[in-house]
Amino acid sequence: MAFTSLTFLAFITAVVLLSSLWPTPAGRSAVLLVANAVFIGSYVDRVVQLVPLAVFLLVGYLAIEGVRRSRSAWSLWAGLAVILAGFIVLKRFSFLGESLTLPFSYLIVGLSYVLFRVLHLMVDAKQGELPQRIAPLHFFNYSCNFLTFTAGPIQRYQDYAANQTRALTLDEAQVFRAFARLIRGFLKVGVFSAIFNYLFDNMSGRLLDATLTPSLPVFCALVVASAVFYTIYLYANFAGYMDIVIGVGALMGQELPENFNRPFLARSFLDFWSRWHMTLSDWFKTYVFNPLLTVLARRFTSAQAGPYLGVVAFFVTFLIMGVWHGTTAVFVVYGLLMGAGASVNKLWQVVMTKRLGKKGYKALAERTPVIYLSRGLTFAYFALALSCLWLDMPQLLSLTHRLGVAGVLACYLGLAVATGLAFFVWDALTSAVASWRVRASAAAGGVIARNLVLAFQVLLIVTVASFFHKAPEFVYRAF
Amino acid sequence: MKLILTQIAQLLAALLALYGVLLAVSLLLVPRADVGERLDAARAPSSLFLTEPKYVFMTRGQLNTPVDKAILLGASNMLAGFKQPQVQALVPNLEVHNLSVGGSNIRQVAQIVDLVREVQSPEARRHNTYVIGLWYGLFTADRARWYTPDRHEGDTDIDIERYRYGFYRRTDAGAVPLLPPQELGLGVLLIHPYLVLDRTARDLTRSLRNFMAAKSAPITDAQRNAVVLSDAQKRKYLDFWRDYTGGADKIDDTSIWVLNRLIDAIVAEGGHVVLVDMPIPAWHAQGSSLAANYRTRVDALLPALRTRPGVSVLAMADTAGDDDFSDEVHPKPRVTGRWAARLAAVLNPSSSERTTP
Numbered sequence: 001m002a003f004t005s006l007t008f009l010a011f012i013t014a015v016v017l018l019s020s021l022w023p024t025p026a027g028r029s030a031v032l033l034v035a036n037a038v039f040i041g042s043y044v045d046r047v048v049q050l051v052p053l054a055v056f057l058l059v060g061y062l063a064i065e066g067v068r069r070s071r072s073a074w075s076l077w078a079g080l081a082v083i084l085a086g087f088i089v090l091k092r093f094s095f096l097g098e099s100l101t102l103p104f105s106y107l108i109v110g111l112s113y114v115l116f117r118v119l120h121l122m123v124d125a126k127q128g129e130l131p132q133r134i135a136p137l138h139f140f141n142y143s144c145n146f147l148t149f150t151a152g153p154i155q156r157y158q159d160y161a162a163n164q165t166r167a168l169t170l171d172e173a174q175v176f177r178a179f180a181r182l183i184r185g186f187l188k189v190g191v192f193s194a195i196f197n198y199l200f201d202n203m204s205g206r207l208l209d210a211t212l213t214p215s216l217p218v219f220c221a222l223v224v225a226s227a228v229f230y231t232i233y234l235y236a237n238f239a240g241y242m243d244i245v246i247g248v249g250a251l252m253g254q255e256l257p258e259n260f261n262r263p264f265l266a267r268s269f270l271d272f273w274s275r276w277h278m279t280l281s282d283w284f285k286t287y288v289f290n291p292l293l294t295v296l297a298r299r300f301t302s303a304q305a306g307p308y309l310g311v312v313a314f315f316v317t318f319l320i321m322g323v324w325h326g327t328t329a330v331f332v333v334y335g336l337l338m339g340a341g342a343s344v345n346k347l348w349q350v351v352m353t354k355r356l357g358k359k360g361y362k363a364l365a366e367r368t369p370v371i372y373l374s375r376g377l378t379f380a381y382f383a384l385a386l387s388c389l390w391l392d393m394p395q396l397l398s399l400t401h402r403l404g405v406a407g408v409l410a411c412y413l414g415l416a417v418a419t420g421l422a423f424f425v426w427d428a429l430t431s432a433v434a435s436w437r438v439r440a441s442a443a444a445g446g447v448i449a450r451n452l453v454l455a456f457q458v459l460l461i462v463t464v465a466s467f468f469h470k471a472p473e474f475v476y477r478a479f
Numbered sequence: 480m481k482l483i484l485t486q487i488a489q490l491l492a493a494l495l496a497l498y499g500v501l502l503a504v505s506l507l508l509v510p511r512a513d514v515g516e517r518l519d520a521a522r523a524p525s526s527l528f529l530t531e532p533k534y535v536f537m538t539r540g541q542l543n544t545p546v547d548k549a550i551l552l553g554a555s556n557m558l559a560g561f562k563q564p565q566v567q568a569l570v571p572n573l574e575v576h577n578l579s580v581g582g583s584n585i586r587q588v589a590q591i592v593d594l595v596r597e598v599q600s601p602e603a604r605r606h607n608t609y610v611i612g613l614w615y616g617l618f619t620a621d622r623a624r625w626y627t628p629d630r631h632e633g634d635t636d637i638d639i640e641r642y643r644y645g646f647y648r649r650t651d652a653g654a655v656p657l658l659p660p661q662e663l664g665l666g667v668l669l670i671h672p673y674l675v676l677d678r679t680a681r682d683l684t685r686s687l688r689n690f691m692a693a694k695s696a697p698i699t700d701a702q703r704n705a706v707v708l709s710d711a712q713k714r715k716y717l718d719f720w721r722d723y724t725g726g727a728d729k730i731d732d733t734s735i736w737v738l739n740r741l742i743d744a745i746v747a748e749g750g751h752v753v754l755v756d757m758p759i760p761a762w763h764a765q766g767s768s769l770a771a772n773y774r775t776r777v778d779a780l781l782p783a784l785r786t787r788p789g790v791s792v793l794a795m796a797d798t799a800g801d802d803d804f805s806d807e808v809h810p811k812p813r814v815t816g817r818w819a820a821r822l823a824a825v826l827n828p829s830s831s832e833r834t835t836p
Binding site: 013016017020021170171172175176179201251447448451452454455456458459463466467469470 | 480482483484485486487489490492493494496497498501628629630631634639643644673676677680
């Protein structure tokens with residue numbers, strides 16, 4: 001069920017109304033169960049295509065329960081090994097070849113996020129944070145919640161359970177906020193992501209057209225433009241999807257965690273990842289980075305080594321996070337780039353703090369030119385690294401070969417300076433109109449005015465949809 | 480639940496109010512499109528509809544009249560080769576409408592016939608003579624033509640117009656009309672703000688879009704008449720068509736079946752069909768294995784079709800030499816008068832036959 005389809009709109013309308021018709025925890029759980037089944041069922045033609053997911057869930061449930069009862073390290077490791085092995089086989093990682101492929105097509109959408117939830121429950125069970133057995137209904141509703149099934153946000157089970165035990169009560173302001181959030185999400189997906197997807201398709205089409213042989217500067221410009229358009233497309237698409245599910249969740253009494261916090265304000269790579277796909281970053285911080293750092297700190301006890309352990313832990317964490325995005329070799333490159341970005345960022349912090357002291361480093365980082373250059377460098381690095389998500393390995397190699405080291409550096413630095421300047425101009429403009437925006441918001445506070453604003457946004461979505469042949473797909477569904 | 484329903488009602492009311500204002504303003508500022516009495520998709524770029532598929536889809540409502548009509552169908556070579564005003568001047572007893580759409584294959588032609596039929600009464604259908612321009616490009620397989628990343632799988636350009644404003648609903652069984660075809664005029668009126676906005680947005684962004692699509696500037700008729708193709712250009716055109724037709728070297732049987740079924744449907748309702756065997760330059764025909772296969776297939780097919788009541792065949796091979804083409808498929812403007820006369824010679828007796836009891 002595509003998020004931009006009328007079918008999905010009808011579906012969420014029905015689910016929201018039914019949830020408010022049965023607002024008790026039991027009623028909402030029952031509605032959610034049916035909604036999840038219908039939503040997941042919409043992805044398949046035959047029931048057999050659901051069997052691998054069902055088996056994966058069953059094994060996951062048994063593993064969690066086993067760990068919860070025994071709370072032993074070996075049960076945790078055994079459970080992790082089985083689940084990860086199952087995930088790798090079901091996701092058809094390319095290094096496996098054809099040897100372990102199931103002989104029929106089946107649903108893999110959402111599997112990555114089901115994995116995160118199962119692993120989280122297993123580790124929490126080991127740490128004693130799941131004192132009671134999770135009922136199968138709640139396990140299914142949590143791990144296959146249609147709002148978060150496809151691509152998160154990755155909610156903690158404890159937060160989900162707290163939501164589900166509350167009766168649904170909404171006031172007028174909450175309902176309007178939820179509608180506004182929902183429509184803002186469709187606006188991001190249907191307008192901004194559609195426009196930038198169109199621009200990206202055209203630009204990358206020219207970039208990858210073997211019959212065109214542009215000069216190196218034009219080629220660099222095409223690389224940079226494609227990377228920027230893809231990044232904005234991805235952001236609008238993913239953040240819009242989050243707005244949609246958070247808005248719908250609010251109407252159903254589910255308080256879902258935020259996943260984005262204005263990522264292009266980030267002044268460093270690590271700052272960026274605390275603002276982009278935040279629930280994924282948090283998950284990796286909790287279940288990979290922190291345990292890894294603990295292990296390293298136990299092994300390397302020297303005080304001098306301390307600051308550098310973080311560099312190593314960041315590299316490994318971001319490498320895994322990058323590789324998680326796909327099953328082919330190009331995602332290893334992406335993982336290496338993410339790992340390099342995070343570790344170099346950490347190393348820079350360590351070295352500069354040593355050299356300038358904490359105060360000196362902070363003072364340097366607060367200078368206006370440094371702020372905008374940092375933002376530009378961060379955006380440029382992320383945008384160019386994201387190329388791994390839209391190029392396959394031969395295309396990536398061909399492109400880097402054509403660019404050469406000088407071309408890659410020119411693209412990176414040129415884009416960093418250009419975006420740094422663009423951010424500066426944008427901030428200046430937005431601060432200039434800030435007071436006007438406050439007045440406009442106040443004027444649009446009445447029932448009629450605020451609904452006219454929403455209606456205008458809806459018309460904008462419909463208008464842009466009429467321009468394009470095809471609504472943009474939810475891009476993170478593929479990861 | 481009451482709060483949610485109230486919010487939905489408020490939003491719907493705001494939408495209606497806002498759209499009503501937009502509709503009124505757009506109608507005041509930009510009058511409704513006047514396409515004239517005769518439809519000519521070649522005029523689409525200068526109309527509010529902008530593109531040929533949208534022009535054909537939106538304007539066909541006026542074909543529901545019990546008047547003899549020649550409806551020209553095919554790809555861009557039918558638009559370039561048969562100028563509606565030239566043909567009309569030679570066949571005064573018929574209404575001539577050119578509903579050809581660039582890039583069409585036979586499936587899209589069949590869809591246009593369906594679109595015309597659905598707005599016509601059975602009586603009006605009896606007065607149709609469909610002139611279909613055949614050439615090998617028209618038999619490009621759907622898989623090669625309509626399965627591109629920028630569209631839903633298999634959607635033709637006509638399908639895109641069907642769904643664009645919600646006039647049709649996509650189902651597993653194909654497009655289903657949401658707006659009754661008889662209410663097409665009302666539908667076009669209601670989407671007027673979108674037509675105006677689309678036109679304005681496209682006018683404003685034309686340069687950018689042309690740059691992104693790496694399009695060259697349009698050329699005049701005089702320049703087109705003076706074109707002399709180099710060998711490199713010819714090779715490029717041949718490569719393009721090989722790629723465009725999916726590298727096929729045989730005409731897809733399904734395409735022939737669609738043509739036969741289309742003729743059956745038209746003739747069964749009392750309509751007539753003129754099949755025009757469109758020429759292409761000799762260097763193009765000789766350089767394309769698909770064109771060679773098409774020639775074999777069509778040479779066997781046309782004599783059989785010619786014998787059927789209501790079906791005529793117009794051979795055009797002798798009407799143009801290589802020098803009469805401005806590119807690999809489109810005739811030069813200087814040729815179109817000759818072509819119109821050739822078509823008129825077929826249409827005039829066909830018309831008198833049909834009107835004679």
